[in-house]
Amino acid sequence: MNSIIDKMAADLGITSYDGEDTTSFKCRVIYSAMSSWLKAIAMDQPIGSKENHLSGVSRRHIYERGNAVLESLIKMNPETAPWFSTEDSDENPVVIIRNRLLNHGDLLNEGFDTNLALSITNRKQFISGYDTIYGEVLGENIIYSGISALRKNDFTNQSETGESPEEWLKGFLKSVWWTAIPSEMNELMYFNPAHKSKNNYTAWDSSLPNAIDEVILGRITINKNGYEYYLLKPKRKLMHKLDPFLQEQGYHIRIMLALRKKANNSAVAIAKSYSDHVHLKLSTHLPMKERIILESYAWPINRINDMLCWTMYGFIWDYIKPYFEALGIRISEE
Numbered sequence: 001m002n003s004i005i006d007k008m009a010a011d012l013g014i015t016s017y018d019g020e021d022t023t024s025f026k027c028r029v030i031y032s033a034m035s036s037w038l039k040a041i042a043m044d045q046p047i048g049s050k051e052n053h054l055s056g057v058s059r060r061h062i063y064e065r066g067n068a069v070l071e072s073l074i075k076m077n078p079e080t081a082p083w084f085s086t087e088d089s090d091e092n093p094v095v096i097i098r099n100r101l102l103n104h105g106d107l108l109n110e111g112f113d114t115n116l117a118l119s120i121t122n123r124k125q126f127i128s129g130y131d132t133i134y135g136e137v138l139g140e141n142i143i144y145s146g147i148s149a150l151r152k153n154d155f156t157n158q159s160e161t162g163e164s165p166e167e168w169l170k171g172f173l174k175s176v177w178w179t180a181i182p183s184e185m186n187e188l189m190y191f192n193p194a195h196k197s198k199n200n201y202t203a204w205d206s207s208l209p210n211a212i213d214e215v216i217l218g219r220i221t222i223n224k225n226g227y228e229y230y231l232l233k234p235k236r237k238l239m240h241k242l243d244p245f246l247q248e249q250g251y252h253i254r255i256m257l258a259l260r261k262k263a264n265n266s267a268v269a270i271a272k273s274y275s276d277h278v279h280l281k282l283s284t285h286l287p288m289k290e291r292i293i294l295e296s297y298a299w300p301i302n303r304i305n306d307m308l309c310w311t312m313y314g315f316i317w318d319y320i321k322p323y324f325e326a327l328g329i330r331i332s333e334e
Helices: 002-012 020-040 061-076 077-082 093-105 166-174 245-248 251-264 289-297 314-327
Strands: 107-110 117-119 122-127 130-134 142-145 148-151 190-193 214-222 228-234 238-241 268-273 277-281 309-313 330-333
Touching: 002 020, 020 061, 020 077, 020 093, 020 142, 061 077, 061 093, 061 117, 093 107, 093 289, 122 314, 166 251, 166 314, 214 251, 228 251, 245 251, 251 314, 268 314, 277 314, 289 314, 309 314, 314 330
Parallel strands: 268 330
Antiparallel strands: 107 117, 122 130, 130 148, 142 148, 190 214, 214 228, 228 238, 268 277, 277 309
16 A cells, blocks of 8 residues: 555655654645546546536536545545544535635636636746646646645746735725714624734633724624624724625634734744744634635645644745735744
8 A cells, every 4th residue: 555655646746754654644645646636537528518518527526536536545544534534524525625726726617617627737936946837637747735736947036025914904994984883783792912812713802902003803693603793993983894705705814813913912823844844833714815825735734624734845835934924923933
């Protein structure tokens, strides 16, 4: 079985980290191999597709064929089963990888968003010395990093420095529409950016915190796991309800991180650098943009749906780190 994993790793351009245990290496290889398998499955031509002029394949087709491949790989490597287990979640591991490929841009919606197809072959330089390759399963000099296919190049580029979280928040607050706070509202919980907690989850309270620039983030519970978020100016009795689309993009998280930065109480991420890779441990979840970057180029550490602990090559961390700093996250490097 190890020879099969080694052959897959060679095809994917993945090498074992210095000191990495065998099970962790197998999990990384199978995870990246499944992303290549799902891309290959997206090129299938099911019976009747040509006659009906259908492009791409259904999500169910990718799930069923991908699940059969993953089950075979786990059966041959049973020690990897806990890493791919999602018993505490509604998502299947194949669906998780499929969605990450879709967010990354390797899989594309086709027709009326009912089918998925492999992207046309193209490349995009994302860091000096490397291109991200879209629309290719395997190829000469391609290496996988997480679910992404990369190829070395000889070009250099200047990384762009984004605006600070304080600048972003200031601009966002100027762009929103403020209305009067109604006399009757459901009971609000308030985010306290000065709360000495590692995560944002425990920083909510029923009492008003000291306002940072007179702006407070509040929320109302609408169901067991759902909230509506509001920006509040209590002194001026004004409010703004966060748009559901922006909430889906994680703007409430972006606002929380920016408020913590302004309160000199930044969320902390720990990055441990080794000779050939970096381990990253987050204390809070990320907005969608930054989460997709991690999901595209890094490997989860503890299991496939682990959102807080990731491992990656050093050059990938060099690319990702500025995005976290622009959120207001303080990086503690070891």
